[in-house]
Amino acid sequence: MSRHFNFTDRKKIDIDDVRVVLEEHENRIFCHVDIRLGAHEFPPDSMVFIEAERGRAFRHREKWGPVGVPTSGWRTGNNFDITAIGDPEGVRFRLLVVEPVVCRLLAAAENVQATSSNESVEPQQSLLPIRMDDLSGGVWALDMDGGVPILVLDIGLGSKQELKSSRILYAILPGVVRAILTNLAHEYRGDKSGDDGLDMSDVPAVWLNLGERWAGEDLSGCDTHSEIDRWAQLAANGFCKEKRLRDELAKAVRAEDS
Numbered sequence: 001m002s003r004h005f006n007f008t009d010r011k012k013i014d015i016d017d018v019r020v021v022l023e024e025h026e027n028r029i030f031c032h033v034d035i036r037l038g039a040h041e042f043p044p045d046s047m048v049f050i051e052a053e054r055g056r057a058f059r060h061r062e063k064w065g066p067v068g069v070p071t072s073g074w075r076t077g078n079n080f081d082i083t084a085i086g087d088p089e090g091v092r093f094r095l096l097v098v099e100p101v102v103c104r105l106l107a108a109a110e111n112v113q114a115t116s117s118n119e120s121v122e123p124q125q126s127l128l129p130i131r132m133d134d135l136s137g138g139v140w141a142l143d144m145d146g147g148v149p150i151l152v153l154d155i156g157l158g159s160k161q162e163l164k165s166s167r168i169l170y171a172i173l174p175g176v177v178r179a180i181l182t183n184l185a186h187e188y189r190g191d192k193s194g195d196d197g198l199d200m201s202d203v204p205a206v207w208l209n210l211g212e213r214w215a216g217e218d219l220s221g222c223d224t225h226s227e228i229d230r231w232a233q234l235a236a237n238g239f240c241k242e243k244r245l246r247d248e249l250a251k252a253v254r255a256e257d258s
Contacts, residue, residue, distance in 0.1 A: 011040060011107035018095045019074070020050075020114040022088055029088060030079040031114065033064060035095065038072040042097055042106055051094040052082050060084060067097060088114065089129045089160075092148060111148065111203060127206060128176070132160050140172050142179055148203045149180045167252040170245050178236035181211040185219055185228045214238030 019034040033050050048064040062080040085091050093112040098105055128151050135141055135154040143150040151172075153163055163169060188204045212218055215235035222228045240246055 010105045013037065013040070013095060013097070013107050013109035015109050015112050018093070018109045018112045020093050020112055022114045023079070028081060028083045029085065031062075031082045031093075032077070032079050033093075033095070034074045034076050035064070036072075036074050037067060037097070040097075040107060042067045043099065044068050045100055046106060047098050047100055048077075049096040049098060050077075050080065051096065052080075052085055052091050053094065064095075089131060127203065127210075128180075130160055130164065140176065142176065142183070144180075144183050149183075149207070151176055167248060170248045170252070173243075174236045174240050174245065177214075177239045178232045180207060181235050182228060182232040184208055185211070185222065185232060186225075211235040214242065 017036040017039070019036075021032045021034075023030045023032065031050070031052065035048065044067055046067040048067060049061055050064050051059055051061045053059040060082055064077045068075070082088075082091075091114070092110075093114060095109040095112065096105060097107040128149060130151050130153060131143070132155045133141075133152050134156075135152065137156075138154055139157070140154070141152040143152055153160070157163055157168065158166070184204050184207050188208060208219060211232070212235075215231050215238055217231055217234060219228075219231060222231045
C-alpha cells in the first residue's frame with residue numbers, strides 16, 4: 001500500500017467516533033482503536049488506517065482493517081505496537097478511510113487524543129504536551145511541526161512529573177506562550193475561524209483564540225511582523241495575569257530568601 005493518498009473530496013469524521021486507548025505491557029506501548037462509522041456510507045471494502053504522529057518528524061501507520069457493513073455501534077480492532085514513539089505524550093492520532101486500489105482518501109479524523117487504560121475518566125486534552133529530551137545544555141525548546149506545539153524540556157532538569165508541579169514552569173511559560181502565538185500567527189493568520197465554539201482538535205485555532213482573549217485585541221488587525229510581535233507580547237502578559245504567574249514567582253523568591 002502506498003503511503004501517498006489522494007485527498008480530494010474527503011469527509012470529516014468526528015473525533016468522538018474514534019476511541020484510542022494506550023496500554024503498557026512489559027515496557028512496550030500498545031494502541032487499541034475502536035471506531036464508529038455508522039453515520040457514513042463508505043464502501044464495505046474501504047480500508048481503515050490508523051496513524052500515530054508527532055509533528056512531521058514522526059509518523060507510524062497501521063492497517064486497522066476494512067470498514068465492513070455499516071453499524072451504529074462501536075467496532076474494535078487489533079492492538080498495535082507503537083513502542084517506537086517513545087514518550088506517548090504529545091502524540092496525536094489520525095484515522096484514515098481509504099478507497100482500495102486507487103488509494104483515494106474518503107474521510108479522516110484528525111488530532112485524536114489517546115486515553116490510558118488505567119484512567120477511569122478521559123483526561124482533558126492538553127494544549128501544550130511536554131516531552132523530555134537532551135537539549136545539549138539548553139532549558140526548553142518548542143516542537144511546532146504540524147502546527148501542534150509541544151514543549152520540550154531538557155532531561156537534566158528532572159522528571160516530567162517533577163517539572164509539572166515545579167515553579168520552574170512559571171518562569172518558562174510566558175516565553176513559551178509568546179513563541180507559540182508568534183509562530184501560529186504568522187502561519188495561520190487569516191485561516192482562523194472566528195467561532196468561539198471551537199473543536200479542541202483544531203489546536204492552532206484554539207491557541208489563536210486564546211491569544212486574542214489574553215491580548216484583548218483581534219489578530220486580524222496585525223499585518224506586519226512587528227504588529228504580530230507586539231500582539232503576542234500583549235497576549236503573553238494577559239496569560240500571566242490570568243494565571244497569576246507573577247504572584248507565584250514572587251512567592252518562590254521570598255521562599256528562597258527566608
